[in-house]
C-alpha cells in the first residue's frame with residue numbers, strides 16, 4: 572500500500588473507537604501512511620491501554636470521550652486545527668438478551684448509531700474546510716438477522732442508511748461520506764466467537780474465504796475510501812466479509 576494516493580502526509584485523522592481493534596488498526600494504518608492521528612476511547616488515558624491485546628496507542632494522540640453522551644461529544648477536546656478524515660469505529664454489542672430490554676437497546680443505539688450522527692455533525696465544519704471524508708464502520712449485521720442482538724443489527728442497518736443520506740447531503744460541501752461492513756475480525760468485540768473453538772469453527776464454515784478478516788485488511792479499505800483512489804465514491808458501504816453474505 573504505497574504510492575502518492577496512499578500518502579497521507581500533512582493530513583489529520585480522528586478515529587473514534589481508535590483505542591482498540593479495527594479502529595486502532597485504522598489509526599495505525601493512517602499513521603504509517605504519514606498522517607497525524609488522534610483517537611478517542613473510553614479509558615482515562617492512553618497508558619490505561621498498555622499491554623492490552625489489540626490496543627497500540629504508540630504515536631497516536633488520545634482523548635477519553637464517552638460517545639454514549641451527546642453532551643460529552645459536544646464538549647470533547649479537539650486538539651487539532653484541521654481535520655481531513657473522520658473514522659467512526661465505535662461500537663458495542665450486549666449479550667444475554669440485554670438488547671431486548673430498553674436499557675440495553677438504548678445503550679447500543681446511543682453508541683452505535685446516535686454518536687455516529689453527533690460526532691459527524693460536530694466535525695462537519697472542519698471536514699468541509701479540508702474537503703475531507705468520513706468513514707463509518709458498519710457490519711454485515713446491517714443486512715441479515717443477527718441472532719440475539721436486535722439493537723446491534725438495527726443500529727448497523729441505520730448506519731448504512733445514514734452513510735447514504737450524509738453522503739448525499741455533504742457531497743456539495745466537498746465531503747465524501749462512506750463506510751464499510753465487516754463480517755468477523757478477531758477483536759475484543761468478537762472474542763466470544765473467535766476465541767471459542769466450537770463457535771469459531773461454525774462461523775468459519777459460513778465464510779467462503781475460510782478465515783476471519785484481519786485488522787490490516789479493514790485498515791486497507793478505510794485508507795482506500797479516504798484516498799483519491801475513491802474520489803468518486805459517495806454514500807457507499809463496502810461489504811468486506813470474505814464472502815459471508817454471498
Ligand SMILES: NC(=O)c1ccc[n+]([C@@H]2O[C@H](COP(=O)([O-])OP(=O)(O)OC[C@H]3O[C@@H](n4cnc5c(N)ncnc54)[C@H](OP(=O)(O)O)[C@@H]3O)[C@@H](O)[C@H]2O)c1
Pocket residue numbers: 587588589590591592593594611612613614625636637638639659660661662663682708709710711752753754755756757758759760761
Ligand atoms: N470485529 C468484528 O468482527 C466486527 C464486525 C463487524 C463490525 N464491527 C464494527 O467495528 C467497529 C469496531 O469494533 P471492534 O471489533 O474493533 O471492537 P473493539 O475492539 O471493542 O473496539 C470498539 C471501540 O469502540 C470504543 N467504544 C465503545 N464504547 C464507547 C463509548 N461509549 N465511547 C467511546 N468509545 C467507545 C472502544 O473503546 P475502548 O477501547 O475504550 O473500549 C473501542 O475503541 C464497531 O463499530 C463494530 O461494530 C466489528
